[in-house]
Structures are given as C-alpha cells and as structure tokens.
Amino acid sequence: MRTITRGERIYFGAVGLLALWVGIWGYFIPDMVDKAIPWLVPALHARFLGAMYLSGTTFMIGGILSRYYAEVRVMVRALAIWTGMLFIVSLFYLDEFDYSRTQVWIWFGAYIIYPLIALWLIWQDRHLRENISGASLPVWVRSYLLVQGILVTALALILLLAPDFMMSVWPWNITRLLAQIYSAPFLAYGLTSLMISRLNTWSEIRVVVAATFVFALGVLLASLIHRALFSSSNLSTWLWFGGFLVATVMLGFLTVRAIQTGRTTA
Secondary structure, three states: OOOOOHHHHHHHHHHHHHHHHHHHHHHHHHHHHHHHOOOOOHHHHHHHHHHHHHHHHHHHHHHOOOOOOOOOOHHHHHHHHHHHHHHHHHHOOOOOOOOOHHHHHHHHHHHHHHHHHHHHHHHHHOOOOOOOOOOOOOOHHHHHHHHHHHHHHHHHHHHOHHHHHHHHHHEEEEEEEHHHHHHHHHHHHHHHHHHHHOOEEEHHHHHHHHHHHHHHHHHHHHHHHHHHHOOHHHHHHHHHHHHHHHHHHHHHHHHHHHHHHHHHHH
C-alpha cells in the first residue's frame, strides 16, 4: 500500500492553513471577512463561505491524519476541482478585483498553485489501483451518496452555467459573481460524492464525508442565525433548510460510523 508522503502532508497543511484563515474570518468575524478574501460580503454570505472553507480545512486535516494514499485519493480530486474552478471563474471577473490589495494576489497565487499541484498528484496516481481492507459499505450508503452527488452536481452546474436564473430562485439575495464562485465547492462536493459512492470501504470515504458534514452543519447553523433573511413563503427556503437538515443528519451519521469503523479495523 502506498503511504502518504511528507511532501503531500506539507501540501495539505499549506492548503489547510489558508482555508482555516478564511474560514475563521468568514464564519466567526463575518463583518471583516475582507481581511481574508478580496471582497467584503454581507454576513450570511460570509458565513456561507466560512462554512465552505472550514470544510476545506477538514479535508486537509483528514489528509494529514490519514496513512494511506487510497484514503485521500478522492480528496485530492476535490482539491483540484474546487481550487481550479475558483481560478477559472475569477478570470471572468477580473474587473471586480482591487489589485492594490494583498488578499487579491494571495487569492490568485493560491488558486494557480494549489490546483496545479493537485493535478500533478492525480497524474502520478493515475495507474494506482489499491484497495483498503475493512468493513464494506452497505448498499444504502452508496445509494445515498449517489443521490447526493447527482443533486449537488446538478446544482453546481446550474450555478455555473445559469447564474442569472439562480439569482432569481436562490433563497437569499445573491450576485452573479457569488453564484459562480459557489459553484466551485458545490461541484467538488457533488463529484466526490459520486466518486465515493463507487468505493468499497468506510476508510475510503471517511475524509470526504467528514468534510462535507462540516459544510452542511455550518451552512445550516449560519442559515438559522440569519433566518430573518429567508421568507417562509418561498419554496426555495423550505428546500434549503430541508436539504441541509437531511444532509447534516445523514453525513453526521456516516462520519461517526466511518470513524468508529476505522478504529475497529485499526
């Protein structure tokens, strides 16, 4: 079995520190989120972004703590999709950036370097075919992850390709830029859910389900904090809260089960 190298752990740590920096400002100090990202956005947006980046931190912590590369193989793909898409989307909004700010150069530097390293790791593991021994995933777990992957991937693609439509149906006010920025992590969550729905053991899905659980829980709590911004008469509000409640419960259960199963196997 190929183990995770020191260089890979350093890479995960570098990505995780930046994600933690943005996550803390966004989620816990939302009125000053522009200390960490290129724009100042309203508090709900800041906490939504903060939840995403704290989820990214969880991805990286999972990568650092894992032993075998097979446990983080899908996570590396999430990293490539997320950071690569953010760079591509940013290219369409170059006039939205204030290039006198350090945060802008960190943004572009990170989202050029991070996806390139992730793509290099993917290229290196393209022929890797290793299976981790351990308790097998039940069929219902794979089915749930498949459905989640299809729904979230579809949401991400609509955000990316039809942002004006999503602005009209989103449960709270959103800009075209933010709609397409949000598409990047959603696409990473959706595609990795599809990927892990085809895997065999709890160890192989642990990092992804834990990070996605942190995102779902963080968004649900942030939405409750800012519930005054939602209208109970809108169907999108009920879909939003219902969807994140289901995801939080299901992913929380899968995370606990994956951790427990890993300890038992060890």
